[in-house]
Amino acid sequence: MTITKGAPQAPRNTPLPLALARGILTGGVIGASLAAFVVGCVIESVPLCVTGVGLPAVYGLLFFLAGAPRRAREAAIPPRTALARIESLAAIGGEATSDVAVRFDVTVAPDDEIPAYRAEFTQHINLADLPDYRPGGVVVVQYPPDRLWKVRIVKRPTSEWEDRAADACLDSAPGPAVVKEPSEGCAVGFVTLLALLLAAAAVVLAFRADLFDKDTSVQPPSSAQPSVSSTSSTTVVSSASGTVALGAGQSFLDKGELRRAVDSLTKGKDKDTGKALTVVVQERLLSVVFAPTGSQAPRFDPTAVPYERFPALVEEARSTLGIRSPQTWQITTDRLTGSLTIRVGVTGSDGAASLEANGKGEVVRRTPAR
Known part of the structure; x- marks a missing residue:
């Protein structure tokens, strides 16, 4: 042919x-x-x-x-049947099952005006039938007339096509002339x-x-209602406590900042509900724990604390207690010992140190770093 x-x-x-x-x-x-x-x-x-x-x-x-x-x-277009010469084949997987995937390279010789062409496709072949397919052998194939690359081997052709395949001798089409899906x-x-x-x-x-403008400031507890909120600080007040968080670049050591924050937390409270158990001050965070009504715990008026002395106390603790590179500080004010006590603690690479002051802001005890 x-x-x-x-x-x-x-x-x-x-x-x-x-x-x-x-x-x-x-x-x-x-x-x-x-x-x-x-x-x-x-x-x-x-x-x-x-x-x-x-x-x-x-x-x-x-x-x-x-x-x-x-x-x-x-699906409505019936497939064409033709003879094809096997140019090469190779098993590419499925050895563990009864069928094995085989990659075929064939020359298809249509009976109509379409010239012979090369096609490559993969088809599963039963291991028992694999010896029937060898290079140079002629098989019966089918393909859609509008999709020439979808070639499939007919495993059980009619007797007429089986006889034609047995008697046919097909030449190979040129290798580069392979029909593929566009x-x-x-x-x-x-x-x-x-x-x-x-x-x-x-x-x-x-x-x-929603992604980039979400509020990252301190959020109030579910039981607390914020009384003041601004772009530079966030104030949260409840019957049991109050907090003020400053924004970046601010500090409670700034002149008048701490006094204004305490006043915002005690505003509207009477002599009983305005009493505090502790006042804790950090660089940008103020926390006040108010005494419950009728409590017999030692308490004090937070507005009577000498906050104007706090910057000097912090500076003294940072420079005279043996902390060469102070990193953080915290001031705690309470009456646990009976009289108002102001404790200033600093930490750094050398450890921790502290000093105590009385209700007038005068230093009465120092505990240097060891």
Whole structure:
């Protein structure tokens, strides 16, 4: 049999404009769904997370339904039957089962005006039938007339085709002339990636306020109601306690800052509810624990503490107690020993040290670093 050289041209399954549109839509859905799911997890939005999961599923269903008419048309076209010469074969997997995946390279010789062509495909063959397939052998194959690359070996051909295969002697088509499924090209991949990135960016931009403008200041407990809130500090007051947190760049050692903060916590409280058990001051955090009504625990008026002496006490503790590189400090005021006591503690690489002052802010005891 004479074989015409030159492989037939495989028709493009999808027009390029349609392939580009499908790539844009697919990339947009993937990018938007991934971004929606991630953003939803970050901002704790359940609807957004559900959208990120459900969008690909809906798109996949619509894509399947849209392709149903095409698949029905393809199934309605009867396949062509032809003889084929096995050029080479190689088992590529499935040795542990009764069927093994075999990669075939064949020369297909159609009976119609289509010239002979080379095709490559993978098909599962039973291990018991594998010796029947050898290079140079002729087999009966089928293929869709509009998809020449979808070649399949007919394992049980009719007696007529079986006789033709036994008597046929086919020449090999040129190796480079291999019919393959038409590629959509780099353009489709590029627009798909571009659509993915743009869709993801659009979702992030749409929720940028929730992502990047979230309040990071100290949040009040569920039982507490904030009485003052600003961009530079956050004040929280309840019947049992009160806290003031300063913003970055501020300190309670700044002139008048501590007095104003204490006044904001005691404002509106009477002589009984305004009494405190402890007052703790750090660089940017003030905490006051108020005495419960009727409590017999040692308590004091937080507004009567000499806060104006606190910067000097901290400076003295940082410079005279043997801490060469002080890192943190804390002032605790209470009446646990009967009289008002102000304790200043500092820590650093050399350890910890402290000093005590009386109710007038006068130093009465020092405990240097050891």
